[in-house]
Amino acid sequence: MLSVSLIIFIMSRVSGDPRHIYLDDYSTQEDWDRMGVVLGLDKPYYQQYAIFLKGAVRGDFGESVREGRPVVEVVLERAPATIQLGAVAFLLSVFIGVPLGILSAVKRGTFLDTFGKFVALIGQSAPGFWLGIMMMFFFAVKLGWVPPYGKQDWNSIILPAVTLGWYYAAANLRLVRSAMLDVMDSEYIKLARAKGVNSRTIILKHAFRNALIPPLTFAGVTLGALVTGSLVVETVFAWPGLGRLAIEALFAFDYPLLQGVVITFTLMYITAAFVVDILYAYVDPRIRYA
Amino acid sequence: MAADLSGIVIAPPPRRARAAGVYRKLRRWPVVPVFLLGLVVFAGLFAPLIAPHDPESGNLRERNIPPAWSDGQKAVKTVVERLTISQRTTSVTLSDAQQVDPNIQIGDQIEVFVRPAGSTKFLLGTDHLGRDVLSRVIYGARISLLVSIITLAVGGSIGVTMGLMAGWYGGVVDEFLMRLVDIKLAIPLILIALVLVITLGQSLWIIVTVLCLFIWPRFARQVRGEVLTLKHMDYVSLAKVSGASTPRILFIHIFPGTINTLIVVATLQVGIVILLESTLSFLGAGVPPPTPAWGSMVADGRDKLAGGVWWISTFPGVAIMITVMSLNLFGDWLRDTLDPRLRQLE
Numbered sequence: 038m039l040s041v042s043l044i045i046f047i048m049s050r051v052s053g054d055p056r057h058i059y060l061d062d063y064s065t066q067e068d069w070d071r072m073g074v075v076l077g078l079d080k081p082y083y084q085q086y087a088i089f090l091k092g093a094v095r096g097d098f099g100e101s102v103r104e105g106r107p108v109v110e111v112v113l114e115r116a117p118a119t120i121q122l123g124a125v126a127f128l129l130s131v132f133i134g135v136p137l138g139i140l141s142a143v144k145r146g147t148f149l150d151t152f153g154k155f156v157a158l159i160g161q162s163a164p165g166f167w168l169g170i171m172m173m174f175f176f177a178v179k180l181g182w183v184p185p186y187g188k189q190d191w192n193s194i195i196l197p198a199v200t201l202g203w204y205y206a207a208a209n210l211r212l213v214r215s216a217m218l219d220v221m222d223s224e225y226i227k228l229a230r231a232k233g234v235n236s237r238t239i240i241l242k243h244a245f246r247n248a249l250i251p252p253l254t255f256a257g258v259t260l261g262a263l264v265t266g267s268l269v270v271e272t273v274f275a276w277p278g279l280g281r282l283a284i285e286a287l288f289a290f291d292y293p294l295l296q297g298v299v300i301t302f303t304l305m306y307i308t309a310a311f312v313v314d315i316l317y318a319y320v321d322p323r324i325r326y327a
Numbered sequence: 328m329a330a331d332l333s334g335i336v337i338a339p340p341p342r343r344a345r346a347a348g349v350y351r352k353l354r355r356w357p358v359v360p361v362f363l364l365g366l367v368v369f370a371g372l373f374a375p376l377i378a379p380h381d382p383e384s385g386n387l388r389e390r391n392i393p394p395a396w397s398d399g400q401k402a403v404k405t406v407v408e409r410l411t412i413s414q415r416t417t418s419v420t421l422s423d424a425q426q427v428d429p430n431i432q433i434g435d436q437i438e439v440f441v442r443p444a445g446s447t448k449f450l451l452g453t454d455h456l457g458r459d460v461l462s463r464v465i466y467g468a469r470i471s472l473l474v475s476i477i478t479l480a481v482g483g484s485i486g487v488t489m490g491l492m493a494g495w496y497g498g499v500v501d502e503f504l505m506r507l508v509d510i511k512l513a514i515p516l517i518l519i520a521l522v523l524v525i526t527l528g529q530s531l532w533i534i535v536t537v538l539c540l541f542i543w544p545r546f547a548r549q550v551r552g553e554v555l556t557l558k559h560m561d562y563v564s565l566a567k568v569s570g571a572s573t574p575r576i577l578f579i580h581i582f583p584g585t586i587n588t589l590i591v592v593a594t595l596q597v598g599i600v601i602l603l604e605s606t607l608s609f610l611g612a613g614v615p616p617p618t619p620a621w622g623s624m625v626a627d628g629r630d631k632l633a634g635g636v637w638w639i640s641t642f643p644g645v646a647i648m649i650t651v652m653s654l655n656l657f658g659d660w661l662r663d664t665l666d667p668r669l670r671q672l673e
């Protein structure tokens with residue numbers, strides 16, 4: 038966390054002085070210095086970093102240069118949109134990827150399996166931004182079923198969420214499928230079959246729980262990567278979330294805001310990883326008792 | 328009584344069986360992906376020879392021409408002498424109309440092309456600056472190939488070295504290197520790329536650097552795992568006993584054992600590198616324009632979609648998808664063939 042904060046700090050200082058944007062040619066050296074004092078840019082870098090850290094620990098990231106409001110306020114305003122989008126995309130990736138993965142493992146070699154492979158292949162090969170644009174063109178511009186961009190009605194979340202979730206649905210599908218195939222091959226499944234347990238119970242109770250482990254490991258990575266994905270998808274769909282905020286802050290040289298957004302991203306990632314670790318122990322008793 | 332067999336002819340294998348044979352071969356060998364990859368590499372290598380037009384300059388008179396197979400769009404307009412902006416959608420000027428019909432008078436109705444039909448001169452149409460989309464797609468392959476080769480070479484070597492060291496020395500070195508891997512996972516790399524681009528300007532080297540930062544941990548992790556098993560092998564102990572230096576053991580004795588894994592990881596990573604590269608170009612952090620890169624071409628066509636100009640964005644995207652898809656399929660095949668243990672690796 039500390040190292041991340043340092044990298045963020047360096048990153049934001051390296052990107053340029055905000056005064057270049059907010060002051061024009063008519064500003065005097067005096068204006069320049071005064072703004073420096075206000076923004077804390079007059080102190081040496083190590084002091085700036087210490088101030089930044091001290092504030093960050095207390096949840097205070099300073100004021101956004103562009104908006105003149107506390108960073109926390111701006112971030113909190115935008116965060117729900119991103120969390121919504123991320124959650125829907127994550128749920129999509131799980132509820133489409135996992136069942137399709139199970140089905141294509143159980144009904145191996147059938148039409149369903151081929152269909153699953155196709156979905157996975159597209160999801161893993163098509164770049165998200167392109168997929169988003171194409172879907173926007175067909176479903177919003179041509180067919181007019183959903184709004185093309187922005188966040189208005191409930192249905193405006195569909196396209197961004199599908200765009201964001203498809204890649205991870207594909208990854209989940211492949212993971213679940215190969216894990217299921219491995220598990221279905223194991224001795225205890227054969228034993229259960231020999232005992233005469235019906236195949237639905239075998240699949241859901243015996244095989245599925247064990248096949249959950251690799252996708253769960255992956256879920257941690259997914260949640261982190263959804264953040265990066267949101268940068269792209271929110272840009273494509275003009276979704277008013279943190280991803281777009283980060284890019285806006287970046288182009289406005291709004292250091293405090295950028296730092297705040299990235300720290301929020303990191304926090305979200307760490308929380309997600311933590312939750313996954315707990316779930317992990319729940320699904321796999323070997324970890325609990327170890 | 329002997330059966331009368333004279334009417335029986337041994338049938339040649341039915342066509343369906345032969346088709347099934349071809350299908351089976353296609354499933355066993357990655358013919359299609361390798362062919363498509365070959366096509367992309369060929370396009371990249373010989374771009375100047377096969378591209379029909381200059382990818383970086385176009386004629387503005389020939390902008391937004393649709394692909395060769397599409398029809399133009401016609402509309403009836405009134406001929407006027409001078410055109411005001413508000414009349415633009417309903418009227419044409421006399422001189423323009425006379426190119427279609429020399430006898431036309433002011434005030435007449437005339438049917439003209441609102442959007443030209445596609446022509447074989449530009450197979451995939453032209454973009455908003457009149458540049459040939461096909462040529463740009465062909466040249467775009469160069470950037471993707473160049474970036475992925477450099478990234479793999481540099482990022483891969485860093486990752487392998489780190490992985491060898493982490494696995495071999497263990498302890499603090501291992502701990503430190505694996506922490507670095509964790510940090511990488513927690514940072515939105517695209518943001519770093521954008522910061523670098525804003526600071527230093529767009530260039531190929533920034534993308535390559537960022538992508539190297541992105542891929543080395545994958546290699547490091549995989550190699551580290553392999554080293555952990557390999558270092559307890561008898562032949563490694565033997566090498567140690569006979570006095571081989573550590574670098575020698577690592578690179579001559581252990582490294583070859585990881586090559587199978589590396590080939591698989593590398594193939595699957597190239598796909599990801601190409602996807603990331605195109606994402607960066609899409610966000611404006613790629614190679615500077617007018618050099619054609621697939622990602623930035625998609626970005627170029629993005630705001631033209633609403634006007635029905637779909638081809639600028641579509642074709643480069645298809646190119647990315649086909650390339651990455653082939654790489655994934657080929658990588659899967661390699662993995663199953665070289666090292667089925669890696670099946671869980673994504």
